[in-house]
Amino acid sequence: MVSAPQPGGPEAAPITLPQRLLDSLSNDPQSPARVWLAKLPELVAHQLRGWELTLERVPSPGGRSSLIVLVRQADGTPATLKFPAPGPYAGHERAALAHWNGWGAVHLLRDDPESGALLLERLHSAVSLRSLPEAKALLEAAGTVRRLWVPPAEGHPFDSVATRTGKGVETLRLIAAGTWAADARPLVDEALELREELSGQTPEHLLLHGDFRQGKVLAGERAPWLAVGPTPLVGERAYDLAQLVLDRCEDLAAGSGPAAAARRRVAKLADSLDVDRDRLRGWTLFRAVEAGLRHAAVGDRRRGELLLEFAGWL
Template sequence: MATAPIKPPQRLLGALSGDQEGPVRAWLEALPTLVQQQLDAWELTLERVHAPGGLGSLVALVRQQDGTPATLKFPVPGRPAAQEAAALRAWDGRGAVRLLRADEAGGALLLERLQGAVSLRSLPEAKALLEAAGTVRRLWVPPGEGHPFATVAERVAQDAKALGAAGESAGAAAPLVEEALELGRALPDGAPEEFLLHGAFRQGKVLAGERVPWLAVGPAPLVGERAYDLARLVLDRFEDLVAGSGAPAAARRRVAKLADSLDVDRERLRGWTLYRAVRAGLRESAVGDRQRGELLLEFAAYL
């Protein structure tokens, strides 16, 4: 039975406030009931809803019937919950949070309990990058025959229309957008390898655990080359790097250091980092964070 009111966190409500109609709105309204039904079905006891929580899911801290702590996650409809479950099964706790149960119909995931308030971002930058590199290395496994995951090439193709439209009004950043478009066309065709990727890997996605010190959470799994995954890690704490002296050289050193430490081609990592920085910068500007968007484009220009 629930021991506390089941209420979606304000951060989640705010993130989805623009969706006033359709399945997401209906899901939000039904969420307290859905959570209680899942608690009953899996014989879980609710401790509390995790707050502030994320932007794309409700997370609740629960106890299993034998008293073991766990985490219950409800992804927003339309998010690839089934693919997240498939990736977690493939990793089976190696470098990532362990999946305990999954509701294929409703999308709920029961996960091992990690320390949600302690991520790699709590460590000094050099130590955080070292631990992150060691964690992501364990996630790069063959995807297996008949895998259900989208590919990097497919993801980039979906992005191309938005990138092209943004480039038409990008002003001084137009050459950067054009370079990102060209990289998006060329890099997938020349990919030298195919691995299961986290897809959204960064320091904030690696939490402290009991079983091992650090485990990844919240994948948006893709299949493709490792440089695509590693590019997002290059962008971690980019604001600090941009604010420092010698920022362009420091950005290029970070690319070289991460590429060499994980045996990834430097030039391909540079290309994917530029691509992901431009794509993220345009997205941030589009949702209203123009300052962060411009900083991401500045970082891309360093490369």
Template structure:
């Protein structure tokens, strides 16, 4: 079968820090996919579309009919760190890895088959947030000694550098976000393994458990950083509502209280992550996304 990368993936990789390297990977993707399938002795059924923004997902079956999913991501996405996190969780709250034997050769991940078309976004908002919080509780575990994941302080240091050169229209929010990060990293609270990119769309329906998370961008740090991305989920709905700034603050407080996270720290990380994402969207020419993110950040 043809392994054409979904357009969503092509567009997203064009915005990465290393677009030339990722373009080379995209050009080799058909051959990489065929080789990965052969090594693992599985048969492709179809490519999941629209798929993710950082990987190709192929739905496959073993010779005995057992379903699975083969995920291929460029080296810049650090699939080795994703594998390490999934292995550390061992299927508790997260998708299970089925085979690691060939990962060092091609970086591909053979995973249990979930239902990629059914995420928490298919649920009413209140139910989705309840299930999301339950999933996060399972993921927040000690990273173990000698772990190889970067810390929240390390990841956000580079992001802070980009904010310091943000355009004038972002300057005021960038200053507030940088000040919040400075305060938060000066007094770190916890060292837990975090998903790194957690939101409702990253939690899929499964057979082994009702809901399991996928696609971590793992790092180590405090719970408030991980929860901050969930705060702005379904952002268009939040901005379109009449609740405005008061609604955003209530959402921060509700999620903080649900997971016993400090409200001020969650607000600070939510502000930083929203402004950072908005500035990045603006640089990539996604003005509509940038405006939504920056309007939300201004409410905080």
């Protein structure tokens, strides 16, 4: 058990880090994330004291790349204390949330650059758009994501879509070279050609969520629905919307005529947000192939094959 005392002395109940987080980040003993995990209990205790927060609980199973702690502020207001894992984009969530300033996204109350801690308004973590029927969920998702698409701040730290997607091209080629991926190679080739074409003629320069899907939109008090957990970058809306097209793809696969249903979803979302259909189809195919190969490479062949099948429908 990895734990830290609550403010109040060594007799206080410990904080236990969720097993999902430990499993996700503990594989490489030399990883900066492994070192961070060892220091995390102390960081949590320090932040609770420094910001005069009262611990409520650590939600479980929690996330794979950050620790979430439910707390109350000195005035009794509920809040969420978040510690994102270290990495090349560790400070980007803070920068994006500060720029949105609560418009369409969870409100950043305060942050600590030294520890990376973020104090966020408390949302209803158990109620996401995935709790709604699909048609209603897509409508609410579209209304939420359009608020996030604003010009980035001057001197922002975010990658462009071209840069972010370009960094993974060689890795995708290596994964696709595996014997098991032989049937997927024509799709991989098409996906990489589309990425090259779409990246070379970006029509927009907007701040994007980066990982926008129904599970990343939670119910709130200040607004009905607010986005959380961005991996922000800058580029065109079609790239951001592609992840939403892929949402609940297992539901489409279980229904009749999944290929036609997938193409209808592309058309409906593109038209509702005034996004070019062909560009949305292209980025959706690329993101489906990219995610499918990565899932399959880490052993989740079922999810990987479903995403590759979805790409084939397009």
